[in-house]
Amino acid sequence: MSARARQDNQSGYVLHTYPFRETSLVVETFTRSHGRVAMVARGAKRPRSALRGSIMAFQPLGLSWSGRGELRLLLRAEWQGGQQRLQGRALLCGFYLNELLLKLLPREDAHEQLFLDYQMALARLAQEPEPGAVLRRFEKALLRELGYALALERDGASGAEIDPDRSYAYEPERGPVAVNGAVPAGPVFSGRTLLDIVRDDYRDAQTLQQAKALMRLLISHRLEQKPLNSRRIFEELRQL
Numbered sequence: 001m002s003a004r005a006r007q008d009n010q011s012g013y014v015l016h017t018y019p020f021r022e023t024s025l026v027v028e029t030f031t032r033s034h035g036r037v038a039m040v041a042r043g044a045k046r047p048r049s050a051l052r053g054s055i056m057a058f059q060p061l062g063l064s065w066s067g068r069g070e071l072r073l074l075l076r077a078e079w080q081g082g083q084q085r086l087q088g089r090a091l092l093c094g095f096y097l098n099e100l101l102l103k104l105l106p107r108e109d110a111h112e113q114l115f116l117d118y119q120m121a122l123a124r125l126a127q128e129p130e131p132g133a134v135l136r137r138f139e140k141a142l143l144r145e146l147g148y149a150l151a152l153e154r155d156g157a158s159g160a161e162i163d164p165d166r167s168y169a170y171e172p173e174r175g176p177v178a179v180n181g182a183v184p185a186g187p188v189f190s191g192r193t194l195l196d197i198v199r200d201d202y203r204d205a206q207t208l209q210q211a212k213a214l215m216r217l218l219i220s221h222r223l224e225q226k227p228l229n230s231r232r233i234f235e236e237l238r239q240l
Contacts, residue, residue: 009062009078010034013118014055015098019045027055027074028102029063032115036107039065039074054079058086058094058122070107084126092237093131096230097121097138104146104222117141132212133202139215140197148222151175152194164192170214172221187213 012031020026025044029037044051051074054061060080065072086094097118105111121138125131140150153162156175162168168176168191169184176194189210196207197214 005068006064006066006075007034008064009076010064011080011115012037012061012063013059013122014057014061014077015102016057017041017055025055026071027077029061030101030105030115030118031063031110032112033110035109035111036101036105037065037072038070038107039063039072041074041077044074051077057098058091059083060119083122086122086126090125090131092230092234093125093135094122096135096228096234099228099230100139100142100219103226103228104142104219111145114141114145132208133200136197136202136208136211136215137200139219140200143218143222146222148218150197150218152198162191162194164190164195166191168194170217172218187217189214 010031010033012029014027015030015036016028017025020040023043023045025041027039027041027044029039031037041049041051041055043049044055046052054077056079060083062076062078062080063074064076065074067073101118105114117138121134124134128134143150152175154160154175155162155168155178156171157177160178162176163178167179167188169179169186169188170176176189176191179188187210190206192204193207193210193214196202196204197211202208202211
């Protein structure tokens with residue numbers, strides 16, 4: 001078996017699993033050096049499978065696999081330790097991050113910085129009681145890595161610097177545009193919020209609220225308005 005066909009002990013995370021045939025699983029992974037890779041874990045549903053207990057979401061793994069096709073063969077998944085388990089609200093946020101990667105990141109396209117951003121987001125979700133700022137930073141990093149970095153420092157129409165005391169609409173293909181006269185149908189953002197997002201400063205409550213609305217607008221645009229299952233679950237739980 002050639003070196004190209006086999007990879008050993010590659011740093012990665014499990015994003016999602018689903019059944020494959022009678023006793024196996026398909027494991028969608030996010031790896032540091034190879035990006036998103038789908039693998040078959042043969043026999044992983046059997047009680048005595050060596051893979052059964054090691055295919056864990058949100059935990060750093062050393063992954064070994066072989067094969068050349070779209071679906072590789074998972075050989076080993078070894079827990080690397082060091083990550084606190086996500087619980088409660090943090091766990092739901094982790095599923096949201098995983099769904100973003102599954103739906104927006106192309107397969108086998110390495111994004112090492114995004115991998116580190118994901119790793120940092122999981123660590124912060126486990127430690128910080130309020131996840132909002134963690135999610136906004138990761139969403140911003142994800143859009144940047146996909147080639148859609150936010151342009152927030154200048155008006156997309158006039159080219160003028162953003163005024164912290166003015167209000168702006170945001171057009172996904174152009175950027176912020178100052179609101180003059182009639183209020184637009186979509187969300188409106190303060191210039192101060194836009195400048196806070198540039199600095200990744202979410203200490204202000206209004207900034208955090210408006211940043212959530214902006215990221216939702218941009219991610220929905222990239223998803224072509226297709227819904228996210230994790231977002232639906234959030235809404236349902238909020239209504240309980």
